[in-house]
Amino acid sequence: MKNIAVTKDVQTALTPNGVLQDLLEGNNRFVNGKLEGADNAALVNQTTGGQFPKAVVLSCIDSRVPVETVLDQAIGDIFVARVAGNFENVDILGSLEYSCKAAGSKLVLVLGHESCGAVKAACDGVELGNITAMLENIMPAVRKSADEVEGEANSSNSEFVAKTVANNVNLTINRIREKSQILKEMEDNGEIAIVGGVYSLHTGKVEML
Incomplete structure (x- = not known):
């Protein structure tokens, strides 16, 4: 059971590759149904005066991808920035910079996911309120996929959607x-x-890209 929060000394000693492996091992535990328990009361108490997360994850808002759970991370372990379609903007960039430069995190993980609703909406050119402007951030990936995948360039083409999810992460x-x-x-x-x-x-x- 995890009952000791990440300290500054522990964080300082970490390497980017080591942190990545830690997150992937956590994901393996999740997949295999072997999540570590956590003494949340102890972790809350230890982190009241400060935090030293190992990584920052930029993910989608999707409710099916609870980041700390699928990576088996506890209180104080990781920063998580969430926006539909897991893209960057000024506010997200500032959050990532804070996480790494000010707070000492060693890894930025951009985490897309299968069948992303925001990506599908961008593929279909959805226009609705502020969603329209938001989806513009994903359109470069849609256009790239259109040059790489045969068939219809919309959400009815699962291969096109999957390629756009991956392209969106890489872009x-x-x-x-x-x-x-x-x-x-x-x-x-x-x-x-x-x-x-x-x-x-x-x-x-x-799956890492």
């Missing part, structure tokens, strides 16, 4: 590097890694 990573000099320099210096994966709704497994 988001590219834009994070382009738009955040702070994160790019940290990655270039080996202080952090910026990686992407896709969560399977069917199996519960995270």
